[in-house]
Amino acid sequence: MNSATATIFRPPTLSILPPNSYNLTPPRIQYKPNQSNPRTISTRSLQISHRKHITPPHPPEHSTTTLTVAEKLQILDTEFKSLPEPIDRVKRLLHYASLLPEFDESGRVESDRVTGCTAQVWLEVTFDVEGSMRFRVDSDSEITKGFCYCLIWLLDGAAAGDVLEIRVDDLGEMNVGILPIRASSRVNTWHNVLISMQRRTKALIMEAYGDPSLPLLP
Amino acid sequence: MMTMEGVVLKLPSFTQLMNPNHFTNRTSLNFRFTFPKYSSSSTASLSVPAAAPVSLGHSTRPDFEILHQKVNNGSKLVYLDNAATSQKPSAVIDAVNNYYRSYNSNVHRGIHFLSARATDEYEMARRKVAAFINASESSEIVFTRNATEAINLVAYSWGMSNLKPKDEIVLTIAEHHSAIVPWQLLSEKTGAVLKFVSLTEDEVPDTKMLQELVSKKTKLVVVHHVSNMLASVLPINEIVQWAHDVGAKVLVDACQSVPHMVVDVQNLGVDFLVASSHKMCGPTGVGFLYGKSELLAAMPPFLGGGEMISDVFLDHSTYADPPSRFEAGTPAIGEAIGLGAAIDYLSEIGMQKIHDYEVDLANYLYESLGTVPGVRIYGPAPSATVHRAALCSFNVEGLHPTDIATFLDQQHGVAIRSGHHCAQPLHRYLGINASARASLYFYNTKEDVDDFVRGLVDTVDFFNSFK
Ligand SMILES: Cc1ncc(COP(=O)(O)O)c(C=O)c1O
Numbered sequence: 065m066n067s068a069t070a071t072i073f074r075p076p077t078l079s080i081l082p083p084n085s086y087n088l089t090p091p092r093i094q095y096k097p098n099q100s101n102p103r104t105i106s107t108r109s110l111q112i113s114h115r116k117h118i119t120p121p122h123p124p125e126h127s128t129t130t131l132t133v134a135e136k137l138q139i140l141d142t143e144f145k146s147l148p149e150p151i152d153r154v155k156r157l158l159h160y161a162s163l164l165p166e167f168d169e170s171g172r173v174e175s176d177r178v179t180g181c182t183a184q185v186w187l188e189v190t191f192d193v194e195g196s197m198r199f200r201v202d203s204d205s206e207i208t209k210g211f212c213y214c215l216i217w218l219l220d221g222a223a224a225g226d227v228l229e230i231r232v233d234d235l236g237e238m239n240v241g242i243l244p245i246r247a248s249s250r251v252n253t254w255h256n257v258l259i260s261m262q263r264r265t266k267a268l269i270m271e272a273y274g275d276p277s278l279p280l281l282p
Numbered sequence: 283m284m285t286m287e288g289v290v291l292k293l294p295s296f297t298q299l300m301n302p303n304h305f306t307n308r309t310s311l312n313f314r315f316t317f318p319k320y321s322s323s324s325t326a327s328l329s330v331p332a333a334a335p336v337s338l339g340h341s342t343r344p345d346f347e348i349l350h351q352k353v354n355n356g357s358k359l360v361y362l363d364n365a366a367t368s369q370k371p372s373a374v375i376d377a378v379n380n381y382y383r384s385y386n387s388n389v390h391r392g393i394h395f396l397s398a399r400a401t402d403e404y405e406m407a408r409r410k411v412a413a414f415i416n417a418s419e420s421s422e423i424v425f426t427r428n429a430t431e432a433i434n435l436v437a438y439s440w441g442m443s444n445l446k447p448k449d450e451i452v453l454t455i456a457e458h459h460s461a462i463v464p465w466q467l468l469s470e471k472t473g474a475v476l477k478f479v480s481l482t483e484d485e486v487p488d489t490k491m492l493q494e495l496v497s498k499k500t501k502l503v504v505v506h507h508v509s510n511m512l513a514s515v516l517p518i519n520e521i522v523q524w525a526h527d528v529g530a531k532v533l534v535d536a537c538q539s540v541p542h543m544v545v546d547v548q549n550l551g552v553d554f555l556v557a558s559s560h561k562m563c564g565p566t567g568v569g570f571l572y573g574k575s576e577l578l579a580a581m582p583p584f585l586g587g588g589e590m591i592s593d594v595f596l597d598h599s600t601y602a603d604p605p606s607r608f609e610a611g612t613p614a615i616g617e618a619i620g621l622g623a624a625i626d627y628l629s630e631i632g633m634q635k636i637h638d639y640e641v642d643l644a645n646y647l648y649e650s651l652g653t654v655p656g657v658r659i660y661g662p663a664p665s666a667t668v669h670r671a672a673l674c675s676f677n678v679e680g681l682h683p684t685d686i687a688t689f690l691d692q693q694h695g696v697a698i699r700s701g702h703h704c705a706q707p708l709h710r711y712l713g714i715n716a717s718a719r720a721s722l723y724f725y726n727t728k729e730d731v732d733d734f735v736r737g738l739v740d741t742v743d744f745f746n747s748f749k
Contacts (some may be wrong), residue, residue: 127567150692158748182684182701184715206714206745240692270642278716 113199122214136218137234144237153240157210166215167202180259181253183208188262191272196221197265199267207240214238219261227265232258296363327356338586339727340629345371346725357695360733365538365673365721366699374563378625381616389615390589390606404615407622408605413538414625415555416546417572419740424571424605429456430538430558431458432571433504436533436606437464439581440554441502447473450499452530454479454487454516455711456509459704463536465504474501478699480711484662486514492522500530509538511719512661513644513670517540522551531577537561538671541628541723547572564624568617573610578604585610600624605650615642636724639708643731644672646667650735651676651720654742660712673721675703678738683718689744694737 132140133240144179147153167186178185181206199220201212213236219227329731341351346369351361361369381403387396405420412420426432441464443682445451451465455478477500479492487505496503503525508515518534525532533554539545541562542696547555554577558569573581583590583601589608592600595720601607628636645664651657656679664670677683687700701718720734 079716153749154689154692154744162748183682183717205684206748207685207688208682240688 070177070180133222133230137230140214140218140235144239155245156206157207157213157240160213161206161209161212164201164209164216165186167200171200172202178253178256181208184251185212185253185257185260187257187260187264189261189268191224191257191265191268195223197224197227197261197268199261205253205254208253208257212257215254215257215261224265224269229261230258230262285340295694301306303400308589309660317735325400337727338635339632339643339730340726341416342371342725343727344553345627346635347372349725353695353697354692357693358733360696360721360730360737362720362726362734363697363699364723365561365703365719366725367566368541368563368723369725371567371627372564373627374565374620374623375548378616378620381619385613388612392462400615402707403619403622404613406626407618408624410622411570412572414541414629415557415572416548420550420576421603421605422575422578423570424573424608425613426556426569426571426608427567427614428560428569429535429558430464430569431570433460433533433535434464435584436556436570436573437468437586439608440531440577441465441468441474442472445472445474445501449474449500449501450495450497450527451475451502451504451506452478452479452492452500454492456481456512456514456705456709457504457506457707458535459508459535459706461504462707475499475618478707480513484668484714485512485712486662487512487516489517489520492521494532496524496528498528498530500525503530503532503533503573506537507545508542508671510538510673510721511552511663511675511703511717513675514662515669515671518552525723526551530744535747540632542640542671543587543679544633554579559621559624561626562621563627565614565617565686567614568621570621573604575604578608582609583607583610587611589613608689631724639724640668640672640722641665643726643728644670646728647672647674647720647731649721650731651738654678654738656680656742657738660717671721672723672726673719675716675717675719677714678742680749681742683716685745686718686738686741689741690734690737694733694740696734698734 067072074254078184084209143156144153147156167188171188172184176186176188178187181205183210185203186202188200192198198218199216201209203209219230235254238254336496348369349359349402351359361489381400385396385399385403387394389396389397389401408423408425408617409420411417411423416425424432426435430699445468449472451560452471453462453465453476456604465474465476468474477495479487479489482488484488487509503521505516505518505521507518515605515621518532522532524621531553532551533556534550534552536545536555536557538561540557545555553574555572556569560566562570577647585608586599588609590602590607591614592602625703648659648664650669651659656677657676659676661670661675662668680687683700687698689697690698697722701716703717703719709717
């Protein structure tokens, strides 16, 4: 991502905290053609949906399609900066957690586990016919779920190239400590989630195109 | 206790969510008020300030400057992650500082003044460790980077030359990963088989099962002394007896016992014992292996390099005697000397005194934590015969331990651990993925426990208010 783009975009309504206003429960695109075999829908699945992204029931102020990943990143950064008190960050994260649709127990499959986290995280990665990446995440930790909501808001529906360009550092503000966390740490579950999103994105693209650089070109 | 702590009245921002008794009454006279909610322990009553003896926690806290600080938004630090690593008293910091300022030099390699002094102090540290655990000779102490390396040393050196396919190693499922993984690697290489002892209903490793598992096929028994998650203590004497009866050796992971109680390797009769300096007031980067001389003498080197050889030819080398044989390369000299200083510090207090104080703290912690609604503490319940270590691993119904630990840290300045504490098999056995753990040391006080429990109640209320 071009960091210049990220800093230029300053919508006047930033203080309204867009992620908060989004309803993240659009009717999910069904990637499970064969329900009798849920294992095949794991990250390796290449069933490409032919349905388009569906507008959420309550359209957000800015439609998702008009915001680039860079712009969303900026919004997230500003949002976290506006909450200097950890307690407020925790509250916001718990709110987001409540917006994140839970997996049903059968969705929490071992093959979707993001390993190396202090909390358990399950991540489902697929991509649709437009080449947009689709992510679903669930966790047994509420704070982690809150972070995951932010990641989903940021990257669900994004182009693979945009997903791969995000750096942990771009989300430096996303923490509940007063110290900005500079180094990637095992303790920061969402770092692992982001890295998993990217690794699985790459794997899917590799599988589909045999060459990771192909669909990543602008 | 520093007055700074005595006067702090923290007003949490969630007053309305908290139990009404959230004011800390602290004075430097150890004058305690007990709140009805936490007063399940009969030991805490109103004492006459002038006569109140100063607890070990209060009297040693001034030695630990790090404890007297505010973290996250001005909360007083309450450090309860001692099973992960302990704090270091100024005596230890000074010893390391002094080494680097006045006599930093390589050991065993130079005849000059500084090297002689460094060698002297380094070897003195070894003698201190030997005396501390009552080894018969200081050459039975091998300095390693930590307990993990000490276990790996035994696995590679002793294990590779003594184990053959179908030989058995008996361990408990409550071992730290450091005491499991090296044996898994060894078993892949040698074909030796690992046998695991599970827990009894009281959530302690089942010693009866252990006794039954030990057979003629057993070559090694690997057990912890004190569990870093269950807070239980294993009867090492008996285990050693059972193992030796069939000719098996015993390696004891004493990471959580050596810092907290008298450990006497001769009395216990163990063949190998390991511990880490950083959990016993010493610096990181150094730990030790105790091995009976005749065992060490028969063991091949673990790592090759300088320090561990006697003569090097181009096609072969002859090895130095233990302990040098196992200390390839320049050791952690300043750290070993720091460990020596830590041992001096602990010995001056007295390990029995530390232990007695911690038993009292352990009971207080267990009882106080038990009053929190929805809490589940792992490991045995304390009784007249069951003494728990001063730590509690726990979960609170409906809350993730990491969320608890995050909030306790951010909002209350209480440092606890969350996760699997490097004991995943044990967590799996208990049917959980993670737990929270509060672990104390002799510089902790009952007020620390009160602060923790009060913070936890607030944490639980906070999260529940979002449900
Ligand atoms: C029981 C036990 N064994 C082994 C270890 C490993 O110690 P270290 O990481 O210092 O090698 C620990 C420390 O967490 C422990 O608690």
